[in-house]
């Protein structure tokens with residue numbers, strides 16, 4: 001494994017920062033640095049799914065990835081980083097919880113997704129309009145409370161009504177989501193884990 | 208006459224629960240839905256805002272549920288929709304009250320923010336009481352942050368309301384015993400020290416990072432400093448007894464590694480439970496989310512004094528591992544009570560009973576606190592299934 005990838009997997013914040021700066025000075029292509037980091041994040045996700053890492057580790061990895069992006073941001077704009085897909089993400093109407101959503105966001109970005117985050121308590125119309133404007137591959141809906149079940153159902157119903165259901169895959173995430181809710185609401189995938197969510201998104205892209 | 212009948216019913220229900228707590232077989236599996244007031248309010252046609260401001264509406268809603276679902280063996284935690292007036296007097300800013308604060312309509316919602324900074328640990332450790340009172344409360348409640356005497360006046364009003372709210376529900380409990388034969392399960396509250404630190408002081412993300420960044424000693428000392436206050440929170444105004452037990456909802460454990468759990472979570476949490484049991488209390492711990500990684504630890508808790516309520520867990524495994532130590536409770540998936548058919552509800556109820564009830568030490572309940580969308584029809588199927596399959 002590359003040193004940089006390894007340092008990320010081991011969550012060595014300071015080491016990673018220093019290595020990225022060194023690579024930049026050496027003139028390594030930004031794409032290459034990002035790729036190494038992504039590989040590290042992917043392994044972190046696998047460890048999380050296997051139960052070797054837990055949420056603090058996932059959150060720490062997200063922080064590390066963010067700080068890498070901060071360092072390379074000045075040169076990032078010129079580089080053509082290829083995204084694997086675009087996600088429009090929102091916590092649904094009547095729910096203001098965002099910790100879980102943000103963990104998923106950070107992780108999806110680190111895995112190469114371009115994430116358009118609409119925030120919390122987002123009404124169905126805004127989500128429909130964003131689908132029309134942003135043309136995402138995937139819509140991610142988050143919630144923490146069962147009270148948001150009907151917001152999820154409504155949102156997906158509105159997406160259907162607007163005639164854009166076929167253009168996107170829909171994944172629902174958060175502590176109370178289940179296969180039942182997935183089937184009932186007409187989503188394509190459901191998960192209670194951010195790492196599994198990213199995995200599912202990759203699979204949805206292939207469908 | 209009617210009163211006698213109700214008192215008999217009360218004894219019957221109480222016996223059922225206490226036997227289960229003592230890991231013995233009662234006449235049938237007790238049924239205690241995880242209901243804190245949100246669902247009964249909706250069932251009776253009230254909004255959460257209605258019942259948060261008018262306690263008598265909430266009481267009426269509970270009473271309707273007692274009448275329609277006499278299979279229930281206790282009211283779980285009847286007043287956990289809290290007190291709207293109390294929160295308003297204090298000027299709470301971090302709890303979105305249903306009906307008052309935009310997005311929260313059907314359940315109050317916690318704003319996931321941090322109100323203690325990373326470098327305030329020493330101050331917390333040095334004098335938790337002073338720190339909570341002088342630093343944290345004013346940050347979380349804008350009226351309490353105003354200059355003297357406005358802060359003192361707000362505090363006085365909020366505290367007064369708190370006392371009358373407590374008094375109201377104390378009296379209701381006594382009334383329900385006589386009128387409905389219905390016990391109230393939660394006798395008092397507290398939290399594991401580390402959960403208090405995460406939930407109310409640092410916040411989920413910040414605390415997750417603290418665990419990796421700060422010296423271990425800092426976290427451990429903070430938990431130890433909070434422990435006496437967590438014990439006091441449970442014992443203040445409550446009477447030591449196996450029933451009603453002290454309710455301890457557990458939050459952070461499922462999200463951390465077994466190593467972290469062992470080092471940071473378990474020691475002060477175990478001390479909390481042990482201390483309460485030594486003082487003569489029973490305890491109900493609510494192992495929220497998924498406790499599989501830490502399940503075996505619960506075997507070290509005092510035998511026959513603790514109800515362990517679960518959200519996601521393999522009940523069969525739990526029965527094998529800790530069934531001789533704690534009374535198991537919970538786990539029926541919420542979605543079954545929203546979308547489930549009669550057959551599916553019966554099947555899961557029977558499965559849970561087959562796995563966890565033999566020999567006693569099991570209370571039927573669901574995995575998540577009820578929100579407004581539990582289907583009354585499903586509730587009926589569930590009650591009937593417990594009576595059908597739960598006889599010993």
Ligand code: B12
Nearest residue numbers: 100140142145146173174175192194197316317496575576
């Ligand atoms: C911690 C906690 C609290 C703390 C919050 C502290 C804080 N600083 O945030 C406190 C004590 C304040 C609290 C209060 C209450 N709580 Co609470 N709480 C929890 C608990 C244990 C964890 C929630 C959490 O922070 N998770 C951490 C985040 C990171 O996890 P997450 O949101 O699930 O996100 C992960 C995945 O789901 C996924 N994900 C999330 N979104 C998305 C989106 C996509 C697209 C994808 C792919 C993935 C994904 O990725 C994340 C990382 O893996 C849950 C139990 C549970 N099972 O989750 C109960 C829980 C949410 N609480 C509950 C209740 C009832 C309450 C109260 C109403 C209690 C009361 N009577 O006052 C209040 C107010 C409601 C609220 N929470 O706002 C219930 C809700 C029940 C229901 N019917 O919905 C729960 C489910 C407990 C239970 N088993 O009943 N709570």
